[in-house]
Amino acid sequence: MIIAQLFEVGMLLCFGFSWPIACVKAYRGRTTKGISLVFALLILTGYAFGIIYKILSGKVNFVILAYIINFTMVFVYALIYVRNHRLDALKTKTL
Incomplete structure (x- = not known):
């Protein structure tokens, strides 16, 4: 069974490597353009289901x-x- 667990960890690591990059890009971008809260919430739900299953x-x-x-x-x-949504709202108010 340890082999199956290693493959599961491998899958999670592959997914996991992309999130720090996405976080840095979104933080530096200071805008919600090009990112989706719904997408993030769906992924959060999937990980929550995985944790609950375990x-x-x-x-x-x-x-x-x-x-x-x-x-x-x-x-x-x-x-x-x-945060970026709030920054976008502030930009809109000042324009």
Whole structure:
């Protein structure tokens, strides 16, 4: 069973490497253009389901850490979206 867990971690790592890059780009961009809150919320929901599955199935192992890390990164991405939305609103008011 450890092989299946390693493949699951590999999948999560591949997804996880993109989130820090997306967070930095969104933070530096200071705008919501080109990013989607709905997309981030769907991914958050997917990671939450993965975490809940691990807990309810009794399969809590090292893999859950990858789910938690990815969930946290996507949550930060969503927070950056909220920040950028406020910045966009301020830009609109000043124009």
